[in-house]
Amino acid sequence: MDSHKKLKSDIARIKTDQITVHGLDLSRDILGKVDLGQMAFLQLKQRLPTPQEAVVFNAILVTLVEHGMSGAAIVARMTYSDAPDALQAAVAAGLCGMVSGALEKTARMLQEALADPKARSSLESVAASLVAAHGSAQRIPGLGLHFHSPTDPRTETLFEIARANGCAGPHVALLQLIEKRAQAACGKPQPINAPGAIAAIASDLELPWQIVRSIGVIGRTVGLVGHILEEMHEPLSREIAMRIAEETSHAPGS
Amino acid sequence: MDSHKKLKSDIARIKTDQITVHGLDLSRDILGKVDLGQMAFLQLKQRLPTPQEAVVFNAILVTLVEHGMSGAAIVARMTYSDAPDALQAAVAAGLCGMVSGALEKTARMLQEALADPKARSSLESVAASLVAAHGSAQRIPGLGLHFHSPTDPRTETLFEIARANGCAGPHVALLQLIEKRAQAACGKPQPINAPGAIAAIASDLELPWQIVRSIGVIGRTVGLVGHILEEMHEPLSREIAMRIAEETSHAPGS
Amino acid sequence: MDSHKKLKSDIARIKTDQITVHGLDLSRDILGKVDLGQMAFLQLKQRLPTPQEAVVFNAILVTLVEHGMSGAAIVARMTYSDAPDALQAAVAAGLCGMVSGALEKTARMLQEALADPKARSSLESVAASLVAAHGSAQRIPGLGLHFHSPTDPRTETLFEIARANGCAGPHVALLQLIEKRAQAACGKPQPINAPGAIAAIASDLELPWQIVRSIGVIGRTVGLVGHILEEMHEPLSREIAMRIAEETSHAPGS
Amino acid sequence: MDSHKKLKSDIARIKTDQITVHGLDLSRDILGKVDLGQMAFLQLKQRLPTPQEAVVFNAILVTLVEHGMSGAAIVARMTYSDAPDALQAAVAAGLCGMVSGALEKTARMLQEALADPKARSSLESVAASLVAAHGSAQRIPGLGLHFHSPTDPRTETLFEIARANGCAGPHVALLQLIEKRAQAACGKPQPINAPGAIAAIASDLELPWQIVRSIGVIGRTVGLVGHILEEMHEPLSREIAMRIAEETSHAPGS
Numbered sequence A, B, C, D: 001m002d003s004h005k006k007l008k009s010d011i012a013r014i015k016t017d018q019i020t021v022h023g024l025d026l027s028r029d030i031l032g033k034v035d036l037g038q039m040a041f042l043q044l045k046q047r048l049p050t051p052q053e054a055v056v057f058n059a060i061l062v063t064l065v066e067h068g069m070s071g072a073a074i075v076a077r078m079t080y081s082d083a084p085d086a087l088q089a090a091v092a093a094g095l096c097g098m099v100s101g102a103l104e105k106t107a108r109m110l111q112e113a114l115a116d117p118k119a120r121s122s123l124e125s126v127a128a129s130l131v132a133a134h135g136s137a138q139r140i141p142g143l144g145l146h147f148h149s150p151t152d153p154r155t156e157t158l159f160e161i162a163r164a165n166g167c168a169g170p171h172v173a174l175l176q177l178i179e180k181r182a183q184a185a186c187g188k189p190q191p192i193n194a195p196g197a198i199a200a201i202a203s204d205l206e207l208p209w210q211i212v213r214s215i216g217v218i219g220r221t222v223g224l225v226g227h228i229l230e231e232m233h234e235p236l237s238r239e240i241a242m243r244i245a246e247e248t249s250h251a252p253g254s
Helices: A026-030 A036-045 A051-063 A071-082 A087-095 A101-113 A117-133 A155-164 A170-186 A194-204 A213-233 A237-249 B026-030 B036-045 B051-063 B071-082 B087-095 B101-113 B117-121 B123-133 B155-164 B170-186 B194-204 B209-233 B237-249 C026-030 C036-045 C051-063 C071-082 C087-095 C101-113 C117-133 C155-164 C170-186 C194-204 C209-233 C237-249 D026-030 D036-045 D051-063 D071-082 D087-095 D101-113 D117-133 D155-164 D170-186 D194-204 D209-233 D237-249
Strands: A012-015 A018-021 B012-014 B019-021 C012-015 C018-021 D012-014 D019-021
Touching: A012 D237, A018 A026, A026 B155, A036 A051, A036 B036, A036 B051, A036 B209, A051 A155, A051 A194, A051 A213, A051 B036, A071 A087, A071 A213, A071 A237, A071 C071, A071 C237, A087 A213, A087 B087, A087 B209, A087 C087, A087 D087, A101 A117, A101 A170, A101 A194, A101 A213, A117 A170, A155 A170, A155 A194, A155 B026, A170 A194, A194 A213, A213 B036, A213 B087, A213 B209, A237 C071, A237 C237, A237 D012, B012 C237, B019 B026, B036 B051, B036 B209, B051 B155, B051 B194, B051 B209, B071 B087, B071 B209, B071 B237, B071 D071, B071 D237, B087 B209, B087 C087, B087 D087, B101 B123, B101 B170, B101 B194, B101 B209, B117 B123, B123 B170, B155 B170, B155 B194, B170 B194, B194 B209, B237 C012, B237 D071, B237 D237, C018 C026, C026 D155, C036 C051, C036 C209, C036 D036, C036 D051, C036 D209, C051 C155, C051 C194, C051 C209, C051 D036, C071 C087, C071 C209, C071 C237, C087 C209, C087 D087, C087 D209, C101 C117, C101 C170, C101 C194, C101 C209, C117 C170, C155 C170, C155 C194, C155 D026, C170 C194, C194 C209, C209 D036, C209 D087, C209 D209, D019 D026, D036 D051, D036 D209, D051 D155, D051 D194, D051 D209, D071 D087, D071 D209, D071 D237, D087 D209, D101 D117, D101 D170, D101 D194, D101 D209, D117 D170, D155 D170, D155 D194, D170 D194, D194 D209
Parallel strands: none
Antiparallel strands: A012 A018, B012 B019, C012 C018, D012 D019
């Protein structure tokens, strides 16, 4: 194996007696001092957050942990039920369906629109162009509710937390302008959903849009282990599988 | 589909205008107030942690986030490199190899040994029995170092954090006694490794051993997204794949 | 990167103008001449099967392709429904729950019992010991039916195919003796199930038990893509998810 | 759980004494008579193939089984090495990186171009439009070689098999015209690669482009179990992981 290009990673240094992560000594600087949300920030931003950023980043991570018996929760529970020896594979299965979705698409839309610094001085016109470009308000990522009504109960709280901690910037402002324009364009409310709000805040925290989906991946992982734990004690999977098998695969009366 | 048994889940209630998780209103009680480690505690214990428990639980979650270019990091990076549209699948792939390992085995050993409350009054004899039962010190889960030396730099810090916050109980005490006995039995140090320490502390937090692996799953997820982000900007996967392909699959000179 | 140990693989050689697999030229010797089951045999046995072995091996691969709306099918369909851009991740999710199960456990039991060549001359006594060792007939891998009755409709056909093609050897014989002994021991039929029959035949084909689960993995992959295709045209996942969400997560009347 | 919409699947019927798949009795009509490639055809086309189709479909399934130590093989082997108890998760991990790629993109391009039956009478002009539309020959899916030279050794063999069995139709013809046009446009050969050839043949077998990726998923699954088996006996993963860890994570001299 000839060395063609040096392999290099700047994340961690592992010595026999010391582990450093982005320059911080794990035992001395991190353990007992840094919570899991701050640690995720460190992984994604290569520095620890300020106290304000820590509150905001933890809030957006926590938001997507739990949304009841989602498809992902069912997938993880059924996989765990079939293979209880492989808990990690049940979580992995539950993650597999995490599409790019509103989180990534909203972040991309906002970041690409504001990539040119001049755009930041004319948010109104950027919002107008974006709404026009999408043709229909239903197609604008980050807007629209599938279940919640009249607003997503998480959205306003997240924006308040971002504002109170000095982390609401042009991306949040732009998404809110888009919401207004979209409502004007189609004549009815087009509320910002929680993934949209998270994407806007993550963008103001300067996370590149390509990694914003990981906020959902991390939150969902935390949620799924709770569902797997409940499945251990209150199993649902066999009942669900039996009902579906009966309804789909069996001859009448069998 | 006849209803044979009611499907029921106690984790969340999703209404159009409210989400509650284990009885707490997500927007009012959780967002902005609860960090991601506390949220994970809520999912696994059905209640929020005390401030002391929050410090300890965050510490054990954070410990396993990063250990350099582990096998899991390589797997996630190579998968991302092949399928950059499916970031979630790259994390899932990186989780698939998270075997039960020291984390689960140590928690099981300690919890089964202390399941009988009487055992708690004679930790010394329980430790002696366990060391004897395993035949060789090398086979005792939670002990032994593969890379670190002379001790695992994370272990003592974790125990200090647990003690300082009142979360070190009989499971920690038992593992430390086992460490001593094992050293005596084989004549050389058998240091507690980080997964062992985490398992003991998680057991003192009364997490059932069957779910203790999820501490590693959560931490690893946070770590992997950092590696995927680095892979976006400093790709290693193609170089690694090319070197391996050259060394294994190709005729000399081809 | 110092080379500590040469990396080497004997499976394939990839040259710019030729691909060889286990010594066969892919274009000249394999394509158009070797079916997928024979190719799987080549991967697992490092040689092509005889025509008789090809029939038998294809039969055991085909058996587990389809069993209606299994848990795995539901998992794959729900994952595909959430992330239609990542078909491969939907299949991966559906594989994650494929526990060691009857396939691997039966193969292991039979192969370990017959590891000593002398055991082959006294199959009756080996069978008697195995039944005794398992305590209860219900615990013997490869025996017992969960759904089918009075026998598994696949078992006898598989054994006939193996016999007709000269591939039924001591492992098949032993499992059939175990079936008889188990029935005698507990006073009611303990029929061999399809995974048990497959495991016995695979063992007579001299596949190591550690890889026998792959027969299920391959068959399941073929089955899952059929379910994903149906999900594209006749989606079930949203209906299933909606029903479960309604039954578990919502307040009455909401 | 109120029934809102009947769940229904037309793939299989599972009775206690009979399993039928797409109307065929598994034991009577399939086992011993249908090879794994034909079974995959049945799952994807809802009917058994003709003998000619069986040869062709097996050929395209077999083609992608093996390509040496690919990224997927490395991922599966490393995952298996970490979690040997979860062989299915190792295969799942290896599948996760199977991007839409040439297989799906080529099938989509060809099928969308020929969706209008009139297009079939003027393949030359369709080919010309497609080459023009892609701007650069490098961007046309199904063309171009990354490693092989001067042609992909699998392509011509696959086309011959398709022709000899009456399965080469307008999609194959169109891709070959595209190849010629692309070469004319850029002045150097733009050979059809194996995934491109498979996509064209699968399209002539009337598989919808949305499911064409599954040909790669099935083939890769068969390939990965061979690599996992080799990893059991000739482990590479630890050596690879150690080399990478040394090169990336450690301080000089540590």
